[in-house]
Amino acid sequence: MAWVEADRAPVAKTRQPANQENKYYVATQFQLMWWKFKKHKLALIGAAVLAVFLLISLTAEFLSPNTPYTRDADYLFGSPQIIRFIDAQGNLHLRPFIYAARGTRNPVTFRITYEEDTSQRLPVRFFVHGDPYSFWGLFSSDIHLFGLEKGTVHLMGADDLGRDVFSRVVYGTRISLSIGVIGVLLSFVLGLLLGGVSGYAGGWVDNVIQRFTEFIRSIPSLPLWMALSASLPRDLSGLQVYFAITIILGFLGWTSLARRVRSKLLSLREEDYVMAARIAGCTDSRIISRHMLPSFLSYLIVDLTVAFPNMILGETALSFIGLGLRPPIVSWGVLLQSAQNIQTIAMHPWLLTPVAFVILAVLAFSFVGDGLRDAADPYAR
Amino acid sequence: MPLPGLPSAQPYIRVVGMSKQILGRLSAMLVTLILASVVVFIIIEIPPGDYAERYAYKLAEGGTAVTEADMQALRAYFGIDRPLPERYLGWIKNIILHGDFGVSFEYRRPVMQIIGERFSLTGLLLLFTLLITYGVAIPIGIYSAVKQYSLGDYAFTILAYAGLATPNFLLALVLLYLTVTYFHASVGGLFSPQFIDTPLSWARLMDLLSHLWIPAIILGLAGTGLQMRTVRALMLDEQNKLYVTAARARGLSEPRLILKYPVRVALNPIVSTIGWELSRIISGAPIVAVVLALPDTGPLYLNALLDQDMYLAGTMLLLMTVLTILGTLLSDVLLALLDPRIRQGGKA
Numbered sequence: 001m002a003w004v005e006a007d008r009a010p011v012a013k014t015r016q017p018a019n020q021e022n023k024y025y026v027a028t029q030f031q032l033m034w035w036k037f038k039k040h041k042l043a044l045i046g047a048a049v050l051a052v053f054l055l056i057s058l059t060a061e062f063l064s065p066n067t068p069y070t071r072d073a074d075y076l077f078g079s080p081q082i083i084r085f086i087d088a089q090g091n092l093h094l095r096p097f098i099y100a101a102r103g104t105r106n107p108v109t110f111r112i113t114y115e116e117d118t119s120q121r122l123p124v125r126f127f128v129h130g131d132p133y134s135f136w137g138l139f140s141s142d143i144h145l146f147g148l149e150k151g152t153v154h155l156m157g158a159d160d161l162g163r164d165v166f167s168r169v170v171y172g173t174r175i176s177l178s179i180g181v182i183g184v185l186l187s188f189v190l191g192l193l194l195g196g197v198s199g200y201a202g203g204w205v206d207n208v209i210q211r212f213t214e215f216i217r218s219i220p221s222l223p224l225w226m227a228l229s230a231s232l233p234r235d236l237s238g239l240q241v242y243f244a245i246t247i248i249l250g251f252l253g254w255t256s257l258a259r260r261v262r263s264k265l266l267s268l269r270e271e272d273y274v275m276a277a278r279i280a281g282c283t284d285s286r287i288i289s290r291h292m293l294p295s296f297l298s299y300l301i302v303d304l305t306v307a308f309p310n311m312i313l314g315e316t317a318l319s320f321i322g323l324g325l326r327p328p329i330v331s332w333g334v335l336l337q338s339a340q341n342i343q344t345i346a347m348h349p350w351l352l353t354p355v356a357f358v359i360l361a362v363l364a365f366s367f368v369g370d371g372l373r374d375a376a377d378p379y380a381r
Numbered sequence: 382m383p384l385p386g387l388p389s390a391q392p393y394i395r396v397v398g399m400s401k402q403i404l405g406r407l408s409a410m411l412v413t414l415i416l417a418s419v420v421v422f423i424i425i426e427i428p429p430g431d432y433a434e435r436y437a438y439k440l441a442e443g444g445t446a447v448t449e450a451d452m453q454a455l456r457a458y459f460g461i462d463r464p465l466p467e468r469y470l471g472w473i474k475n476i477i478l479h480g481d482f483g484v485s486f487e488y489r490r491p492v493m494q495i496i497g498e499r500f501s502l503t504g505l506l507l508l509f510t511l512l513i514t515y516g517v518a519i520p521i522g523i524y525s526a527v528k529q530y531s532l533g534d535y536a537f538t539i540l541a542y543a544g545l546a547t548p549n550f551l552l553a554l555v556l557l558y559l560t561v562t563y564f565h566a567s568v569g570g571l572f573s574p575q576f577i578d579t580p581l582s583w584a585r586l587m588d589l590l591s592h593l594w595i596p597a598i599i600l601g602l603a604g605t606g607l608q609m610r611t612v613r614a615l616m617l618d619e620q621n622k623l624y625v626t627a628a629r630a631r632g633l634s635e636p637r638l639i640l641k642y643p644v645r646v647a648l649n650p651i652v653s654t655i656g657w658e659l660s661r662i663i664s665g666a667p668i669v670a671v672v673l674a675l676p677d678t679g680p681l682y683l684n685a686l687l688d689q690d691m692y693l694a695g696t697m698l699l700l701m702t703v704l705t706i707l708g709t710l711l712s713d714v715l716l717a718l719l720d721p722r723i724r725q726g727g728k729a
Contacts (some may be wrong), residue, residue, distance in 0.1 A: 215416045219662035220701045227698055231427035313548050317668050321683055335622035345558045355551045363546040
């Protein structure tokens with residue numbers, strides 16, 4: 001489209017600094033979208049948060065000071081340990097440290113409570129040797145980002161078996177986000193396919209698919225998910241349950257996307273350029289994929305972003321009530337299972353930390369979705 | 382569409398348009414219902430093994446020997462020895478003819494008996510949640526739009542986003558924590574201890590209402606946030622249109638003007654999505670009820686699922702679906718009543 005730019009550029013020069021205007025006219029659609037997205041500050045923050053989450057789930061083994069299954073028998077239900085720079089005497093230390101924990105047993109309730117032993121400073125070091133792990137099955141190592149020379153640090157406390165909550169949340173991030181990704185991809189493919197067929201074929205095919213979509217929408221989603229995952233066989237392995245849950249979430253999440261695709265296709269069907277392509281002898285699939293799809297791809301990306309929180313929340317809710325993923329697998333919902341009863345929450349509130357992660361992820365996705373929605377049509381004001 | 386210059390045709394077209402629409406909706410609803418019942422029945426049937434096996438297992442654990450013949454007798458008793466389509470038709474026939482949704486395996490009682498009072502609690506909770514959602518969202522949404530960019534508008538915007546992003550069962554969890562640690566009381570349950578087992582009375586009803594608002598707020602928070610934002614956006618679109626300016630120019634008082642002109646138009650999309658809102662609330666209700674230990678159908682549903690007491694669970698899923706569909710129908714009818722364009726066939 002060189003001739004368009006050649007035509008417009010001189011006019012633009014008279015109005016604005018040439019450089020900027022030229023950039024605007026030669027920019028690709030995605031550049032335009034990025035420029036518009038950048039203006040949405042909350043969306044940028046959301047994107048940054050998501051990037052951090054991505055990094056966490058990619059490097060969980062390295063980032064967490066322990067494996068999610070390591071038990072610290074000396075710190076059952078231990079509270080979060082605070083990383084300090086200033087000790088009890090008011091001296092500044094350049095190397096961060098924590099105080100060693102001293103457990104005392106309540107003679108009446110037999111509950112062990114932990115106190116900081118201010119006489120014993122344990123420096124926190126970076127790149128320490130700890131639990132051995134296999135990084136994505138690629139290579140083995142035992143180096144962790146941070147930890148103690150000896151013993152373990154519990155940034156977010158420990159659970160009933162003395163397992164480090166921070167490490168478990170980090171590993172859970174990987175599982176929870178990956179469920180979101182796979183579920184969204186699955187519903188993306190389904191939505192594209194069914195919506196595409198519906199919108200392009202029209203007629204009775206459209207009618208049948210529409211009724212079907214409406215039907216799925218009219219069943220309350222969470223109870224349906226609950227029922228479906230309750231009917232999974234009990235003897236599945238953890239990994240099988242993981243895939244089954246993902247498929248359940250993905251198979252019911254495509255309806256809004258299918259609607260969007262259909263309505264877009266219906267309106268685009270009458271456009272001149274589609275007619276032109278048809279006269280030029282393009283096949284149907286080529287017209288859909290090369291001519292129609294690119295014109296509303298950005299809207300689909302928005303819908304995908306918005307679909308993420310639903311998937312993550314679905315998984316969290318299912319696992320939380322015991323119908324989703326099961327314990328050897330660690331996800332945010334599985335972690336929250338232990339926070340179900342009121343005594344636990346009252347006495348060990350740090351078991352609620354996954355809640356913060358869930359809310360943060362949902363907020364980040366909705367802000368990014370908002371920003372993308374504004375950016376989806378870069379030509380709008 | 383009515384021809385120009387033929388005003389006498391108007392009422393006729395109006396009635397035909399509306400009843401035709403409702404008829405269309407009703408038939409679509411029927412199809413959805415049939416599909417839903419099939420799906421529910423399939424879900425009832427998916428779990429591997431049948432109840433006779435598990436029941437026999439339970440008996441065997443208790444020391445009673447169970448033979449293969451006993452198993453067959455059990456299957457005949459529960460009616461699970463017949464082929465699938467036959468059982469489906471039998472199930473449907475009993476529902477339609479006798480209002481009988483089958484027998485709960487676990488309780489050995491008709492499903493409807495078990496759901497009975499609990500379902501009315503759930504219904505009350507849903508109604509209450511809807512009332513709170515719209516009762517709060519519409520006025521605040523209008524205020525936010527009329528006083529755009531005011532301090533109040535910003536405050537409500539932040540609140541709305543926070544409400545939208547907080548998953549309701551997690552909110553319930555955090556609320557439980559806060560009330561237990563700081564107020565030494567629990568927000569769980571729907572009745573004060575002295576009312577739990579008493580028969581229905583005025584005092585008991587009042588006690589129920591005084592407990593109901595907490596789960597209702599938790600359930601409705603996300604919806605309230607969303608509707609608030611929607612009302613605000615719609616009002617912003619409407620309030621600068623020329624007909625509003627014209628009305629203002631004629632000297633209408635501001636409150637009357639706002640309520641009679643832009644609000645009426647802006648409320649249409651709100652009304653038309655009541656069905657979705659209801660669906661969202663129904664969807665979240667069971668799990669919130671589980672967290673807050675409400676004595677309604679939520680925990681019952683979860684336990685039925687965990688025990689694979691499938692007729693009980695299936696019936697409840699079906700009831701939730703029916704409620705959703707009815708909600709959608711209701712919002713369609715309401716919309717037709719509110720909006721003359723829709724009433725006349727939706728072409729305007």
